[in-house]
Amino acid sequence: MQTLHIGNTARGDNLILSARARWRRKLAGALGQGTLFAVTSVAALAVLFIFYFIARDALPFFRSRGLVEFLTQSDWYPSKVPGHFGAKAIFVGSALVTLGSVLVAVPLGVAAAVCLSDVLPFSARQIVKPVIEILAAIPSVAYGFFALVVFAPLLQDQGNRVLAIAWWILAAPTLFLLVMVLGDLATNGIKSPRLRPPARLAATVLFGAGAAVLLLAGARGIHGLTIVTGTNALNVSIILGIMALPTVVSVSEDALQAAGRDLREGSYALGATRAETICKTILPAASSGILAAAMLGTMRALGETMVVWMASGNAAQIPSPIYNYLMPVRTLTATIAGDMGEADHVTGSDRYHVLFAMGLCLLAFSFVCNLIAEWVVARQRRKLRGE
Amino acid sequence: MRLSTRKLLDRAFSSVGVFAIVLMGLALAAILTPMFQRGIGAFVFRATVEHRRQMLDLFGRGDRAALTAEIESTRAARQPVFDALIAYRGEQSAAIGEALAAAERLGRRGDLLGRRIQRALDRIRALGDFKQRLDMLDRLQDMVRQQNEPETRADVDLIAGIVRRLAVPAEHYGAFTEALRDLLGPLPRDEERILPRFRYGQARWDRALVKRHAFLFVESWDYSDASGMGRQVFTPRRTLFEDTALEPVFDLIEQNLEDMLKPRLTFYGRFLTDHSVDAHFFGGIGPEALGTFYLTLGAMLFAVPLGIIAAIYFAEYARPGRTVSLLRSCVSTLAGVPSIVFGLFGLAFFINTIRVSPSKSVLAGSLTLGLLILPTVIRAAEEALLAVPRAYKEAAMGLGAGRWRTVLTVMLPAALPGILTGIVISMGRAAGETAPIIFTAAVSVGAALNPSEVFTHPTPALSWNIYNLATEHEAVDEIRHVQYGMVTTLVGIVLLLNVTAIWIRARISKKLRG
Known part of the structure; x- marks a missing residue:
């Protein structure tokens, strides 16, 4: 109540002023606030300007060529006369690369976020945080340079070995766990305590043999792959995944933190292990925040230009089969960046406007993603407040 | 499930998390090591x-x-x-x-x-x-x-x-x-x-x-x-x-x-300031470093005042309501716009519509970059303002200071380290961005600009020239050391800025703890 009292005396001072001075002060305050509001609006409305000016330059393309060719054909020859503007392969390329990088970034990012929020002690967190910040800070062109100059030759010359190592590191522990759990689950029904251990052993050995066959078959399959070029969708997906990691980690860590202590302690009190607490209680509570993290990671990967321009191979073709990540692709962002150099002295032509049409598609997609992410986060906040 | 399997799963779960973090650290090391190792070769050889x-x-x-x-x-x-x-x-x-x-x-x-x-x-x-x-x-x-x-x-x-x-x-x-x-x-x-x-x-x-x-x-x-x-x-x-x-x-x-x-x-320390001779076969990266400096400075001059004013409005004046939440949505949408779209916008608006310069120029590039980092600055400044303890504000008000005076003399100084952190981080972002300057400011080859030419002339910049030298140069393999030197310089600048930010933040938290 102390503060309220002081506030009252401050306002009491005002009463001593003459009516004119008071009026002047009020006017100055309103003016100041109006200026602030105006400046803020300019900053905020810049995004509407962006929408307007991109759409203004994109419309002539849609008006003269329509949407059908743009979205359903994949002949991309903008400089021919007459030009071909089939961008289907480019859309597919963008989608592939984005999907690949999300597949890299989201599992890793969520695992890292869980580890940061629930597993690691405070002191270890203090070391990991700067690592994430530095990963986020490295300029995209540096990532692109790495992808082109270091990673692409490595993939091209030693690709099979690199992929095989990755396969062993990822698949061997996963299969080992799967075998243990399956062995346990399969013999769960046996009641007799004397029969159970040998039955479990037998089941585990059986599943283990199956897993070993699967592992070796996978390794053989990888050995049989031919990697023609190192600048391909896989390269770009991995690097973009690393770039999107910091976003995913920090947003999902915030969501996990927001789930609160009481949920965790309630779960522990019921006898759940840490893994069960997180998987069954915390992750569902934070699911919308994690969805938002995935959305923001997707936006980051989709909107990235330099890495894909430098290291995706820039071939406007749909890979065959479509999940073949070892083929070069071309993305929307790289096309805008690469083709504008030739198109900007033919301002007003379809070649110029088609790039704005692509920009508009990117803009619309990231706008929608942003809206979803924001809505999801707001909903989670409401839910956690218990409304 | 048996208890031992549950324990195993629990351990596996923890190790997956640790594995993810270790992988992240390894990725960082794998990316930075070759850059610095070979980048130093541009200076010492x-x-x-x-x-x-x-x-x-x-x-x-x-x-x-x-x-x-x-x-x-x-x-x-x-x-x-x-x-x-x-x-x-x-x-x-x-x-x-x-x-x-x-x-x-x-x-x-x-x-x-x-x-x-x-x-x-x-x-x-x-x-x-x-x-x-x-x-x-x-x-x-x-x-x-x-x-x-x-x-x-x-x-x-x-x-x-x-x-x-x-x-x-x-x-x-x-x-x-x-x-x-x-x-x-x-x-x-x-x-x-x-x-x-x-x-x-x-x-x-x-x-x-x-x-x-x-x-x-x-x-x-x-x-x-x-x-x-x-x-x-x-x-x-x-x-x-x-x-x-x-x-x-x-x-x-x-x-x-x-x-x-x-x-x-x-x-060869003057690699940083020497001009390049014969398309980067010899000499240094002076014009590029200077161009990056101009572009970053210009972006900050544009984004910092605007961002701080907007942050003051959001933190101190805005009353919750439809207008304010719309404005906030706009800012967060701006933060999500792909960087290449900023480039397109800079070309369509700053150069083709309001014609801040006859063609590409440092000015147009700075404005575009400034717009790009604006949301970051707003967010950081707002957070810093909101983190100032309530007691400061109440004490100032209690001493009879008006709202405006409270913000200027109490809130801003108290929030300054936090705002500075945000500014330093967004500086790193502005220095490293490439896509927005491709159409608005960057050229492949050029001399260092005088400060008077920034309103009309395009400039080479580190980020753009890394791309250009690594992909479009006639003898890419011959000048790897120059490319690595540029990457190291750029990454070094950005890391230095971030370390500064981390240091400022550590100081703040120490001060807040007393």
């Missing part, structure tokens, strides 16, 4: 005498007298090579002379063949090119051989033997001298060439070793395995020049190259 010559010729640095003495000593080391070249030419002309004499003997006959030989000889003497002379001689001996006369047999065989002996070295002599020039610079009787890259030998010892390998071995591709890709094969160049005066050159180059180039560990 074993520079040869050619580097010191360039420094003196192009930038006027170094001790002329000492350099002259050094050049003398390298010339002495190179002399045997040049002597071998002269000896080879002498050997060639002696052999050709011998062959011509034999052909003349063949031509001393009265019949039609004799006249044809004479004519051919006249043409051979008029020819300058050694290879063509050999071809003509070969055809001449073939013509006589078809007559099948026993008395000409000796001379014909003599000519054929000389042609056979000289043909292989003569064919490869051009590539030989080219490889030698690449290594040591112009040879004694070469004509002067204009581009600096042809006027000097290898300036860096690491490049010299690569070029030495290219000199000693001929690279070719083996496509015999039709199913796979071509295989690279190296054959010693020496085999092409067996039994000629050039053969000892290979040993000389292999063993005495160090005396010919005199490599010495050099710190």
Whole structure:
């Protein structure tokens, strides 16, 4: 109540002023606030300007060529006369690369976020945080340079070995766990305590043999792959995944933190292990925040230009089969960046406007993603407040 | 499930998390290590005498007298090579002379063949090119051989033997001298060439070793395995020049190259400020670094005041309502716009619509970059303002300060470190962004700008030139060190800014804890 009292005396001072001075002060305050509001609006409305000016330059393309060719054909020859503007392969390329990088970034990012929020002690967190910040800070062109100059030759010359190592590191522990759990689950029904251990052993050995066959078959399959070029969708997906990691980690860590202590302690009190607490209680509570993290990671990967321009191979073709990540692709962002150099002295032509049409598609997609992410986060906040 | 399996799963779960974090750390290390390791090579490297010559010729640095003495000593080391070249030419002309004499003997006959030989000889003497002379001689001996006369047999065989002996070295002599020039610079009787890259030998010892390998071995591709890709094969160049005066050159180059180039560990710190010579073959990255500095500074000048004002509004004045939440949505949408779209917008709006400059310029690029980092600045400043303890504000109000005065004299100073952190981080972002400046500010080659030219002129910038040199340069492999140097400089700047931010933040939290 102390503060309220002081506030009252401050306002009491005002009463001593003459009516004119008071009026002047009020006017100055309103003016100041109006200026602030105006400046803020300019900053905020810049995004509407962006929408307007991109759409203004994109419309002539849609008006003269329509949407059908743009979205359903994949002949991309903008400089021919007459030009071909089939961008289907480019859309597919963008989608592939984005999907690949999300597949890299989201599992890793969520695992890292869980580890940061629930597993690691405070002191270890203090070391990991700067690592994430530095990963986020490295300029995209540096990532692109790495992808082109270091990673692409490595993939091209030693690709099979690199992929095989990755396969062993990822698949061997996963299969080992799967075998243990399956062995346990399969013999769960046996009641007799004397029969159970040998039955479990037998089941585990059986599943283990199956897993070993699967592992070796996978390794053989990888050995049989031919990697023609190192600048391909896989390269770009991995690097973009690393770039999107910091976003995913920090947003999902915030969501996990927001789930609160009481949920965790309630779960522990019921006898759940840490893994069960997180998987069954915390992750569902934070699911919308994690969805938002995935959305923001997707936006980051989709909107990235330099890495894909430098290291995706820039071939406007749909890979065959479509999940073949070892083929070069071309993305929307790289096309805008690469083709504008030739198109900007033919301002007003379809070649110029088609790039704005692509920009508009990117803009619309990231706008929608942003809206979803924001809505999801707001909903989670409401839910956690218990409304 | 049994308890032991549950425990196993629990452990596995934790280790997955740790694995993810370790992987992240490894990724960071894998990306930064080659950058810094090879990037430092742009600044510290074993520079040869050619580097010191360039420094003196192009930038006027170094001790002329000492350099002259050094050049003398390298010339002495190179002399045997040049002597071998002269000896080879002498050997060639002696052999050709011998062959011509034999052909003349063949031509001393009265019949039609004799006249044809004479004519051919006249043409051979008029020819300058050694290879063509050999071809003509070969055809001449073939013509006589078809007559099948026993008395000409000796001379014909003599000519054929000389042609056979000289043909292989003569064919490869051009590539030989080219490889030698690449290594040591112009040879004694070469004509002067204009581009600096042809006027000097290898300036860096690491490049010299690569070029030495290219000199000693001929690279070719083996496509015999039709199913796979071509295989690279190296054959010693020496085999092409067996039994000629050039053969000892290979040993000389292999063993005495160090005396010919005199490599010495050099710190080339002015790589950061020197202009580039001959499309980055020599010199430094001064114009690029300056361009990045201008662009970043311009973006900050635009974004910081605007961002802080908007943050003050959001943190202090805005009452929750539809307008404010709309404005907030706009800011977060702005944060999500892809960077290349900012570039398109900069082109369509700043350059084509309001025409801040006739074409690309630093100004247009700065405005675009400023817009890009605006949301970051707003968010950081707002958070910093909101983190100021309520008591500060209440105390100021209680002392009779108005709202405006409270913000200016109490809130802003208290929030300053936090705001500074945000500014420093977004500075790093502005310095590193490439996509927004491609259409608005960046050029591949250009001189350093005066401050007065920033409103009208485009500029080279580190981020753009990394892309450009790594993908579009005519000799990408020759200038890897420059590319790595640029990447290291850019990453170094950005990391330095971030470390500063982390340091400021650590200080704040220490201060808040008392």
